[in-house]
Amino acid sequence: MTKLPLSAGAIATIQAARRASTTRIYEATWRAFSLWCGRQLVSPTSASIPCVIEFLQEGLVSGLSPNTLRRQVAALSTVLSGSSSEPLSRDPLIRQFLRGATNIRPPAIHRYPSWDLPKVLRALTGPPFEPLRDVSLKYLSFKVAFLVAVTSARRISEMAALSIRKELCIFHQDRVVLRLDPSFIPKVNSVFHRAQEVVLPNFCPNPRHPLEKRWHTLDVRRALKVYVSRTATFRRSDALFVSFLPASLGLKISSTTLGRWIRACISAAYEASDLPVPRRITAHSTRSAATSAAWSTRASIEEICRAAAWTSPSPFVRHYRLDTFASADAAFGRRVLQGVHSTS
Numbered sequence: 001m002t003k004l005p006l007s008a009g010a011i012a013t014i015q016a017a018r019r020a021s022t023t024r025i026y027e028a029t030w031r032a033f034s035l036w037c038g039r040q041l042v043s044p045t046s047a048s049i050p051c052v053i054e055f056l057q058e059g060l061v062s063g064l065s066p067n068t069l070r071r072q073v074a075a076l077s078t079v080l081s082g083s084s085s086e087p088l089s090r091d092p093l094i095r096q097f098l099r100g101a102t103n104i105r106p107p108a109i110h111r112y113p114s115w116d117l118p119k120v121l122r123a124l125t126g127p128p129f130e131p132l133r134d135v136s137l138k139y140l141s142f143k144v145a146f147l148v149a150v151t152s153a154r155r156i157s158e159m160a161a162l163s164i165r166k167e168l169c170i171f172h173q174d175r176v177v178l179r180l181d182p183s184f185i186p187k188v189n190s191v192f193h194r195a196q197e198v199v200l201p202n203f204c205p206n207p208r209h210p211l212e213k214r215w216h217t218l219d220v221r222r223a224l225k226v227y228v229s230r231t232a233t234f235r236r237s238d239a240l241f242v243s244f245l246p247a248s249l250g251l252k253i254s255s256t257t258l259g260r261w262i263r264a265c266i267s268a269a270y271e272a273s274d275l276p277v278p279r280r281i282t283a284h285s286t287r288s289a290a291t292s293a294a295w296s297t298r299a300s301i302e303e304i305c306r307a308a309a310w311t312s313p314s315p316f317v318r319h320y321r322l323d324t325f326a327s328a329d330a331a332f333g334r335r336v337l338q339g340v341h342s343t344s
Contacts, residue, residue, distance in 0.1 A: 019185060025071060025075065026074075026075040026078060029071070029072045029075035029076065030044075030075060030076070030079065033047075033055055033072075033076060036055050036058070037051070037055075040054075044079075045079065045080075047080060049088075049091055049093055049094065052073075052076060052080065052088065052094065053093065053094065053097050055072075056069050056072065056073070056097060056098075056101075057097075059072065060101050060104070060105070065105065065107065066098060066101040066102040066105060066107065067107065069098060069101055070089075070098060073088055073089050073094060073098065074089060076088055077089050113281075113282075113285035113286075113288055113289045114278040114279060114280050114281060114285070115266050115270070115278045115281055115285070115289075117150065117289045119269065119270070119273060119275065120146070120265075120266055120269040120270070121218055122273070123268075123269035123270070123272045123273045124143055124146070124147070124217065124218060124265075124269060125214045125215075125217045125218060126272070127272065128268065128272060129142070129143045129217075129268075129269075129272075130217050132217070132222070132223060132226045133226055133230070137230065137231075137244035138244055139268070140226070140227060140230060140244075141227070141241070141244050141261055142261050142262075142264055142265035142268060143223060143265060144220075144223045144224060144227040144241075145159070145241060145258055145261040145262050145265065146261075146262050146265040146266070146286070147218065147220040147223050148162075148198075148200065148220060148224070149262055149283070149286040149287075150286050150289060151200050151201070151220045152178075152198045152200060153286070153287050154198060154287075155284070155287070156255045156258050156259045156262070156283050156284065157255045158180060158184075158198075159240075159241070159255070159258055160239070160241065160252075160253065160254065160255040160258050161180045161181045161184035161239075162178050162179075162180065162181070162198065162239070162240035162241070163178075163179075163180075163181050163238050163239055163240055164228055164235075164238055164239075164240050165238050167179070168180075168181065169228075169240065171221070171224075171225065174201065174202050174205065174221075175199055175200060175201045175202060175221060176199075176200045176220070176221045176224055177197055177198070177199055177200075178197065178198040178199075178200065178240070179197055179198070180196075180198075181239075200220045200221060200224070201220075201221070202219050202220075202221040202222070203215060203216065203218055203219040203220070203221075204216040204219065205219065228240075231250070234249050234250040235250045236249075236250035236251050237250065237251055237252040239252035239253070241253050241258055241261075243257070258283070259282075259283030259284075260283075262283040262286060263281045263282070263283055266278075266281050267281065
């Protein structure tokens with residue numbers, strides 16, 4: 001791009017079209033490709049299509065998924081072009097290779113979540129997550145992160161952009177209203193997604209019965225209040241979630257760390273209940289768990305979409321209501337088997 005008659009400011013604006021995370025991925029891919037080309041004694045800026053395919057093949061053999069290979073092609077396309085000056089991703093041989101890679105290693109279908117939401121919530125009502133004012137900062141952080149995740153159904157990146165600034169974190173009598181940091185760029189950078197508030201309600205605010213008192217320990221407003229209070233003495237950031245580790249105490253954590261907290265919370269909840277920890281726990285699965293649980297309690301599709309910041313219900317239908325579709329498919333089989341009664 002520096003070869004074009006563009007000012008440094010114009011180039012910077014064009015480069016800002018990509019998210020910082022995408023830029024990091026592209027730069028890492030280019031470094032890996034450059035190192036590979038160095039071993040092959042090939043210039044990375046003038047590498048041929050066969051060279052690119054051999055690089056991708058090496059990645060496939062080493063265990064990279066077809067989706068990762070596609071991201072690598074997208075990254076390399078920013079520098080290299082295909083055989084007919086078209087983008088690398090449109091080169092017929094590259095496209096054929098990616099189709100072949102998908103056939104050889106088809107993507108796994110994950111039935112999220114692999115863990116049970118009620119089991120985790122029950123575990124959060126007792127040790128090591130309660131009493132909230134006395135537990136370690138680690139378990140306090142884990143619990144608050146998990147409760148915010150399941151009661152908001154927001155992406156981890158959005159949770160990491162929450163703040164305790166007065167105008168962005170407002171405690172009401174019956175709820176907490178959180179707003180994203182204005183400098184944060186969401187995955188879908190639209191007015192709709194940037195304007196969405198995170199409204200977290202209280203839960204059993206005036207408990208009297210022992211069971212109500214137990215349920216009150218899942219009150220996300222209460223948990224946030226305690227968390228903000230206990231972290232106030234060592235905070236070095238306005239971010240809602242800050243590190244509890246001595247080396248980075250009080251500093252803002254990344255979305256990767258926040259996701260690790262949520263996974264650790266689910267694992268710790270299972271361990272506290274003397275249950276085997278499920279495999280393939282993902283932080284993102286809290287969105288499916290939350291929206292599916294809301295659906296099962298007859299929440300409207302509009303409420304679910306608003307909470308998860310979806311402009312339409314299609315993501316929920318495509319990815320999360322797998323159990324509903326499975327039941328519908330099973331109904332056909334039951335009808336077939338019921339035919340035996342009519343003939344006997």
